[in-house]
Amino acid sequence: MNEYKHELFDVEKINSLELLKDCGAYLPLKSYIEKKIGFKLGVKGWKDLYEKIRLIKSVFNKKKYLIDNALSKEELSSSRSELKNILNLNISARNKEDLNKKIDSLMSFFIKSKLSAYEKYEKNKRNNFISSSKLEGILINPESGNKSLDQILNKYRENIDG
Known part of the structure; x- marks a missing residue:
């Protein structure tokens, strides 16, 4: 099977071992996935x-907050270790940026996100805010749900004023 046919591989439709085997030969398919991620x-x-x-697929669909939490660790080794426990993957990375890129490529391959450009921008802005807040000694839990940055800031402003 040539690689072109693997371009049609839709991981979202794989819900049984038989469907996976229908995608072609094992080694070319595995190599294709590894090349993509x-x-x-x-x-x-x-x-x-x-x-x-x-x-x-299960982790990204149901427990994405675990991934976000692991990536928010200051130490690269801590993030990698936690990701290994969550995803059962040994991901080598030179630095945090490299690790984030690899997780992004993994997520974009396994989860076909329907986020608009604005939603992606807001997600990146929120993640950058959480990371930069650490420099100020403010620890913000990535699991804080759908709170906007204004809601998070107001919480800390109330703590300072009160």
């Missing part, structure tokens, strides 16, 4: 590949 999945065989896909 930028690192090795560490799987051996169809069942491992299918279980890894299920785990990654």
